[in-house]
Amino acid sequence: MTSLLEVSGVSVTFDGFRAINNLSMQIDAVGLRAVIGPNGAGKTTFMDIITGKTRPDSGRVTFGEANLSLLDMNESQIARAGIGRKFQRPTVFEAQSVRENLAMALRDKRAPLDVLLFRPGPDTETRIRAIADEIGLTDALARPAGELSHGQKQWLEIGMLLAQDPRLLLVDEPAAGMTPAEREHTTALLVRAAQDRAVVVVEHDMEFVRRLNCKVTVLHEGAVLAEGSLDHVTQNKDVIDVYLGR
Numbered sequence: 631m632t633s634l635l636e637v638s639g640v641s642v643t644f645d646g647f648r649a650i651n652n653l654s655m656q657i658d659a660v661g662l663r664a665v666i667g668p669n670g671a672g673k674t675t676f677m678d679i680i681t682g683k684t685r686p687d688s689g690r691v692t693f694g695e696a697n698l699s700l701l702d703m704n705e706s707q708i709a710r711a712g713i714g715r716k717f718q719r720p721t722v723f724e725a726q727s728v729r730e731n732l733a734m735a736l737r738d739k740r741a742p743l744d745v746l747l748f749r750p751g752p753d754t755e756t757r758i759r760a761i762a763d764e765i766g767l768t769d770a771l772a773r774p775a776g777e778l779s780h781g782q783k784q785w786l787e788i789g790m791l792l793a794q795d796p797r798l799l800l801v802d803e804p805a806a807g808m809t810p811a812e813r814e815h816t817t818a819l820l821v822r823a824a825q826d827r828a829v830v831v832v833e834h835d836m837e838f839v840r841r842l843n844c845k846v847t848v849l850h851e852g853a854v855l856a857e858g859s860l861d862h863v864t865q866n867k868d869v870i871d872v873y874l875g876r
Contacts, residue, residue: 632695634659634798634828635680640689641852642675649675650686651852657798662824662844664860665832668873672852673832677800681715682708694797714796718803720783724776728767728786731775732758735790757793764822765789766815781812788819798828805838817841836860848873 635657642650650672657663665673678684679691682705691700693711700708723731736754762768765785770778775786784804791799801820805813820842823829833839839846839860846863848856850872856863863869 632659633657634694636690636692636697637676637680638690638692640679640686640691642679642684642686649852650679653689653849653853655847655854657828657830659797659828660824660826661828662820662842663828663830664839664842664844664846665830665849666834666836666839666846666863666873667849667855670851671849673849674802675852676849677715677802677830677832680708680798680800681705681713709794712795712797713800714791714794714798715800716784716787716791716802716804718806720780720787722775722778722783722786722790725774727772727774728762728778729758729771731786732761732789732793735793761789761793764792765819779812781808781816784808784812784816785819788823792823796827798830799823801829801831803833803835804831805833805835813838813841836864 633656637653637655640650640653641648653672653676665676667673675684679686680700682700682703685701692698693700693713698711703711723734733754736757759768762771765788767782767785767789770782775783778786788801804816804820808816817838820829820831831842846858846860847854848863848869855872856866856869864874
């Protein structure tokens with residue numbers, strides 16, 4: 631399968647601490663990838679580099695068939711190129727309804743003048759309902775987002791990102807603070823989302839990673855320590871020593 635994202639020889643240092651150390655990784659155009667590792671392994675910095683929040687000291691990061699250099703782009707350009715990121719804490723517009731949150735996300739794809747003149751038409755409503763069905767919030771479309779449970783807010787934010795139709799979706803610890811039923815729903819949602827795009831999930835929860843049933847990359851001290859199925863990496867002696875043995 632062709633790679634959508636290529637990270638090659640990337641390093642970044644903060645105040646003498648090397649957060650990413652000659653990191654190289656490839657992400658396929660379609661499918662799920664879990665990124666795990668101990669605290670301080672570089673997981674968040676890895677996502678910060680891809681989304682333009684952090685500039686590395688060296689290396690290359692390329693995206694798409696045209697091999698766009700993400701290091702030459704700012705955060706908004708990277709988002710427009712097709713990379714969406716969901717942070718650990720959900721950021722939805724709590725006073726607005728679920729429908730309005732999704733409509734704003736769809737509107738966000740347009741040029742600034744289009745946004746000002748935007749009026750939701752039948753196509754928009756059809757798309758909103760399709761996304762709501764996908765994230766399991768059809769019955770909550772009229773509810774203010776602030777009334778949703780923690781898990782539902784996470785799903786709404788994923789839906790808002792899906793409205794942007796990203797080619798690569800980065801998701802940070804989606805299972806944190808969820809009930810067992812919400813975690814199950816989140817697993818199904820991410821698996822579905824990865825059927826026609828790349829989805830990278832950073833997660834601490836091994837049981838959740840096992841449910842995702844995907845390729846796993848283990849980071850340690852800013853570099854790839856091991857890669858493969860969860861069973862494969864959890865039997866790796868180095869992984870046991872630095873991560874699982876703790």
